[in-house]
Amino acid sequence: xxxxxxxTALIAAAILTSMPLMLAxxxxxxxxxxxxxxxxxxxSMLCAAFGSFWIALETGSVTVGLLGGAVVGLGIGLxxxxxxxxxxxxxxxxxxxxxLGGTGGTAFxxxxxxxxxxxxxxxGIGRPFEGWLDWFPVIGPAIGDQRWFVFVAWIMVLAGHFFxxxxxxxLQLRAAGESPFGxxxxxxxxxxxxxxxxxxxxxxxxxxGAALSxxxxxxxxxGITAGAGFLAVALAMLGxxxxxxxxxxxxxxxxxxxxxxxxxxAGVNARPELLRMLPFAGVVIGLAILGRGVRxxxxxxxxxxxxxxxx
Amino acid sequence: MVDACARQSRLDEDxxxxxHLFRPGRRSSWFHALVLLFLAAPxxxxxxxxxxxxxxxxxxxxxxxxxxxDQQGVDNLVEVGEALDIEIEVVEDAGYDxxxxxxxxxxxxxxxxxxxxxxxxxxxxxxxxxAMGIAVVVVENPxxxxxxxxxxxETQAQEAAYLAGVVAGLETRSGTVAVVVSxxxxxxxxxxxxxxxxxxxxxxxxxxxxxxIGEAAYDDAPNAKRVTESxxxxxxxxxxxxxxxxxxxxxxxxxxxxxxxxTEDQVWFIDVIGDKSGSDAGQxxxxxxxFDYRGAYTELIQQLKDGGFGEVHTMSLENEGxxxxxxxxxxxxxxxxTVEEVRAQIVNGEIAVSAIGDADGVRARLEELxxx
Numbered sequence: 015x016x017x018x019x020x021x022t023a024l025i026a027a028a029i030l031t032s033m034p035l036m037l038a039x040x041x042x043x044x045x046x047x048x049x050x051x052x053x054x055x056x057x058s059m060l061c062a063a064f065g066s067f068w069i070a071l072e073t074g075s076v077t078v079g080l081l082g083g084a085v086v087g088l089g090i091g092l093x094x095x096x097x098x099x100x101x102x103x104x105x106x107x108x109x110x111x112x113x114l115g116g117t118g119g120t121a122f123x124x125x126x127x128x129x130x131x132x133x134x135x136x137x138g139i140g141r142p143f144e145g146w147l148d149w150f151p152v153i154g155p156a157i158g159d160q161r162w163f164v165f166v167a168w169i170m171v172l173a174g175h176f177f178x179x180x181x182x183x184x185l186q187l188r189a190a191g192e193s194p195f196g197x198x199x200x201x202x203x204x205x206x207x208x209x210x211x212x213x214x215x216x217x218x219x220x221x222x223g224a225a226l227s228x229x230x231x232x233x234x235x236x237g238i239t240a241g242a243g244f245l246a247v248a249l250a251m252l253g254x255x256x257x258x259x260x261x262x263x264x265x266x267x268x269x270x271x272x273x274x275x276x277x278x279x280a281g282v283n284a285r286p287e288l289l290r291m292l293p294f295a296g297v298v299i300g301l302a303i304l305g306r307g308v309r310x311x312x313x314x315x316x317x318x319x320x321x322x323x324x325x
Numbered sequence: 326m327v328d329a330c331a332r333q334s335r336l337d338e339d340x341x342x343x344x345h346l347f348r349p350g351r352r353s354s355w356f357h358a359l360v361l362l363f364l365a366a367p368x369x370x371x372x373x374x375x376x377x378x379x380x381x382x383x384x385x386x387x388x389x390x391x392x393x394x395d396q397q398g399v400d401n402l403v404e405v406g407e408a409l410d411i412e413i414e415v416v417e418d419a420g421y422d423x424x425x426x427x428x429x430x431x432x433x434x435x436x437x438x439x440x441x442x443x444x445x446x447x448x449x450x451x452x453x454x455x456a457m458g459i460a461v462v463v464v465e466n467p468x469x470x471x472x473x474x475x476x477x478x479e480t481q482a483q484e485a486a487y488l489a490g491v492v493a494g495l496e497t498r499s500g501t502v503a504v505v506v507s508x509x510x511x512x513x514x515x516x517x518x519x520x521x522x523x524x525x526x527x528x529x530x531x532x533x534x535x536x537x538i539g540e541a542a543y544d545d546a547p548n549a550k551r552v553t554e555s556x557x558x559x560x561x562x563x564x565x566x567x568x569x570x571x572x573x574x575x576x577x578x579x580x581x582x583x584x585x586x587x588t589e590d591q592v593w594f595i596d597v598i599g600d601k602s603g604s605d606a607g608q609x610x611x612x613x614x615x616f617d618y619r620g621a622y623t624e625l626i627q628q629l630k631d632g633g634f635g636e637v638h639t640m641s642l643e644n645e646g647x648x649x650x651x652x653x654x655x656x657x658x659x660x661x662x663t664v665e666e667v668r669a670q671i672v673n674g675e676i677a678v679s680a681i682g683d684a685d686g687v688r689a690r691l692e693e694l695x696x697x
Contacts, residue, residue, distance in 0.1 A: 016560065023558030027551040121388075130390040130400075132573055134605040137581040231546055232577045235570050236388060240545055271548070275555045278536050281697040286509075286537035 018152055020279055024272040025156035032268025033167045034059070034226040036261050038246035040174050041087075041218025043255040047178060048211030049191035049313040052094055053109030055219050056243025057116025062086040062223030064120040067234035068127070070135055079228045080163065080221065087220015088213055090116075095212025099205045102317040113243065121236035135232040139163070163229045170218065174257040187211050191311030194318045204318050219246070245297075252300050254308050263300065270296045375630050381406060382414040382431045383440040384424055387543060389417040392606075393569030394512070394543075394616075397598045398442040401618035409626060421445040421541065428453045428461075438462065438629055440622070444510045445541075451475045460629055465511040465682065472635040476628070478621050479639040480512050482597070483519030483678045484671050485614040485647040486565075488664050489595050490523020492612055492652070493563045494531060495660045498589060503534040503561035505552055505575055507542045507568040511682035516597060516614060518681045518690050520565050525694045526676075527663070533695040534559050535688075542571055549574030557582050557592055563611065565595040572596060576606045583609055588655060600650055613650035620646055643672045 038055050045052050052058075062083035070079025090112060097103040139161040147158030178184040189197040190207040198204050226242070227234045249267065253260030274289030282289075383402050385395035399415050406413035414436065416427055424446060431439055432453075440462045441450035451469035454461040460476070463469055467477045493502045502524060506513045517535070524531055534556050538548050549571035553564060557578065566575040576594055583591040593611040600615060601607045621638045628634040640646025649668075652661060670676045681690055 016558070019558045019560075020555060023555050027554050031547055031551050125390060130392065130396060131604065132390075132392055132606060134573070134577060134580070137577060138584055226547065231550060231574060232580075233546070233573055235391075235544065235546060235573065237544060238546060240547070272551065272555070275536065275552050279534060279555060279559050287540045290539045 020276065021152045022156045024276050025153060025269065026159060028268035028272045029156065029160055029164060029265065030230055031271065032264045033164050034222040034230060035242050035246055035249065035267070036171065036264035037167055037222035037225060038219040038243060039249040039253065039260045039264055040171050040257045041091075041215035041222065042246050042250040043253065043257055043260050044174060044178065044187070044218065045091075045211055045215035046250060046314055047191050047255050047311060048187045048208045049194065049311055049316060049318070050095065050098055050208055050212055050215070051105045051109070051315040052112075052212070052215065053106055053244070053247065054090070054094060054112025054116070055109075055246050056239055056241065057113035058087055058090045058094075058216065058219050059223030059226065059239045059243050060116040060120045060237070061090060062220040063227035063238055064123060064234050066224035067135070067227040070228050071133060076135070076139055076228050080224045083224020083228070084217050084220040087216040087218070087223065089216070090220070091212045091214070091216015092209065094216070095209035098212070099208045099318065102319070105315050105317075117237060120234075124234060124236055132233060132235065135228065137232045139229060161229055163225060167221070167225065168261065170221070171257050171261040174214075174218070178257060183210075188311075190318075191313050194313050195321055198321050204320075208318070219243070222246075248297055248301065251308055251310070252297060252304060254304070255310070267293050267297060376437075376632065378411060378437045378626055378629050380412045380414065380434070380436050381438045381440065381626065382416060382436045383442050384416045384419050384427060384431075384446065386419055386421055386443045386445060387417070387569060389415055391544070391570040392599050392601060392604075393572060394598055395442065395569065397616050398440070398618055402440060402622050405619055405622040405626065409623070411626065424449055425453060428457075428459075432457050432459050438626065444512060460634055462625055467637045470635055470637055473632070474635060476625050476635055477637045478618070478625075479637055480616060480647070481515050481639060481641070481680050482512065482614050482616065482647040483515040483522075483680055484642045485649050486516035486519030486597075487523035487526075487671065487676070487678045488642075488649045488668060489565060489612060489614050490520040490525070491527050491664055491667050492523075492649075492656070492660055493520070493565060493595060494524040494526070494528030495663060496593070496611065496656055497528065497531060497563050499560050499562040500528070500530065501532040501534065501560040501562065503536060503553075503556035503559070503564045505536045505538065505549065505556060505564055505566045505568070507538045507545065507549065507571040508540055509537060509684040509687070513567045514682050514684060514687045515680055516567060517687050519678050521691055521694050522678055523667075526667075531695070532560070533691065534561055535691055538568070538571060543568065544570035546571050546574030546577075550578045553578035554582070561592065563593050563595065565597075567597045569598075573606060576601075576609075579609050593653070593655075596650075602650060602653075610650075610653055611656060612652050615648050615650050616640065617646055617648065620644055642668060 065086040066079040066083030069082035070076050097108055098105050141159055142162050143158045147154035186202050186207050190204050194204040249264050250260055253263045270293035273292055277289055387395045389396050389399040403413050419427055438460045444465045447466040450461040450463050454474040462476050464478050469475050470477050504517050536552050538552050549568050553575040566572050579592045579594050593609050595611050596613040598616045602610055681687055
């Protein structure tokens with residue numbers, strides 16, 4: 015048995031499968047930084063996954079499909095942001111509503127559109143750096159042979175990190191979650207900033223859902239996210255709402271997910287249920303250890319009524 | 326009930342005789358006797374014994390469009406319903422939690438028979454049948470069979486899976502074959518062991534890689550794809566996949582691997598339950614273990630009508646409840662002859678395929694056949 019080939023495949027699969035989750039988790043982190051707790055990522059990802067799949071199937075273009083998914087995510091993010099800030103809707107209820115609506119709505123649309131068939135997209139997606147890193151054993155080809163969108167996703171994560179910590183708009187966004195009154199007192203518009211954060215977050219998890227159906231799998235089926243949206247919320251907190259950390263933790267989660275497969279192939283005689291627990295146990299342990307230092311934005315989940323409401 | 330009908334029938338005859346037959350001036354008595362026979366026939370005991378079955382329901386844990394276990398059960402029952410002019414109600418996506426509220430709802434709608442289409446419903450449905458007196462069909466639970474109330478379908482497809490294993494053993498080029506499952510329910514376990522025994526019978530030196538995606542990961546396509554990519558990296562050139570919705574993850578892993586590859590380097594897929602050969606998913610389909618519930622459902626409904634309900638119905642190669650899909654064109658033509666011979670040997674009892682339904686038993690048998 016070729017151990018090197020198996021290890022490469024496991025790492026490559028971990029990088030690919032963690033990518034949609036990573037985008038969703040970073041989207042959540044950006045929203046939470048602005049004070050918005052969105053539990054509707056699961057539903058949003060499903061809507062984006064279905065929308066991008068449908069568009070890619072109709073147009074024959076993966077890129078157009080991906081952009082379509084991002085637009086769907088943007089739209090849902092805007093709706094969430096407006097309802098949560100302008101209309102002061104309860105964010106938890108709103109998020110769960112989006113998840114329930116997205117789950118049922120996409121299942122209905124898929125059934126209506128495709129009946130009992132299961133169309134598949136061709137997965138001949140470009141790998142721009144294929145073979146470039148083969149000189150480095152195991153990890154080289156696992157990274158170098160990835161599809162182009164994996165690199166775009168990591169660029170998005172780095173851009174999100176830079177935006178949050180190195181730009182004035184990012185500072186305003188963080189202030190909307192840390193001290194919305196302070197932001198308004200220096201002339202900032204908390205409502206606009208939060209809606210903007212919800213929109214940016216929406217683009218991220220829109221791309222996440224789209225990447226799942228169009229890049230990773232090449233098909234859509236009802237409930238395809240299988241709880242990834244909720245896992246994204248946990249990973250965002252595990253990464254202390256820092257996009258770069260969130261990205262790295264998600265990658266570690268993906269590697270742990272593949273670990274059980276590696277052990278099974280190696281013939282380790284352990285119950286697969288126990289092996290499958292590894293990544294989730296890792297998240298729980300990680301949250302217990304690293305989560306102790308997490309200080310969530312004080313205004314997270316709180317509606318903002320303006321300075322006038324404080325008087 | 327029968328006595329009451331017979332009594333009423335005799336009463337009707339007496340009244341008719343007194344009123345018409347012996348009245349003076351009427352037609353001859355033989356004519357009236359014929360009329361009597363004609364009138365008496367519908368009240369005879371034959372129809373009184375048959376129970377009416379107008380409405381049958383099926384409860385599935387997942388979507389009826391998953392092109393797997395759930396869809397095959399629903400599609401087959403709908404076909405039987407159309408043929409027998411019976412109303413079919415489908416309750417899909419019921420999950421694996423307590424389905425008692427669903428069963429109660431079906432009972433209140435006047436359902437005559439409920440097909441509980443999951444091994445996960447092994448205890449809830451027999452309990453419901455006992456409590457409500459409504460007939461149910463369970464799968465893989467022969468111990469629950471009760472006269473008039475609970476019947477069991479044994480989807481022991483190990484015989485057809487054995488044939489699939491023979492095909493894999495003859496067709497593998499790398500000598501490594503993988504079994505990827507989305508869980509370890511009895512049905513998957515029966516087929517895993519059957520497949521392994523078939524593989525071992527023609528290719529004992531092969532390497533068998535056994536991978537479990539997760540517990541009840543029937544729709545977990547992303548992990549199915551990841552796991553399948555890994556077994557391909559481990560050298561498998563034939564993947565026997567049991568996944569339901571997750572199967573599409575396996576199929577896409579194979580489709581992606583085979584892009585721009587020559588035939589000898591391609592990986593082939595062996596599917597279960599439904600026929601995907603004409604769809605997008607059928608491109609690299611070597612063969613498939615097909616389930617056909619129509620015979621079982623027809624027989625069970627007839628038994629409920631006749632009063633013989635409450636038996637174990639085993640789907641086998643002999644009654645064509647399980648069968649092997651015609652091979653893909655890229656398979657070796659000689660394989661077909663071997664498979665036909667083996668099939669005949671299984672049907673006539675020369676080959677006995679193990680029926681192992683528990684996960685620990687599966688592991689022990691695999692270790693015995695293909696020690697690592």
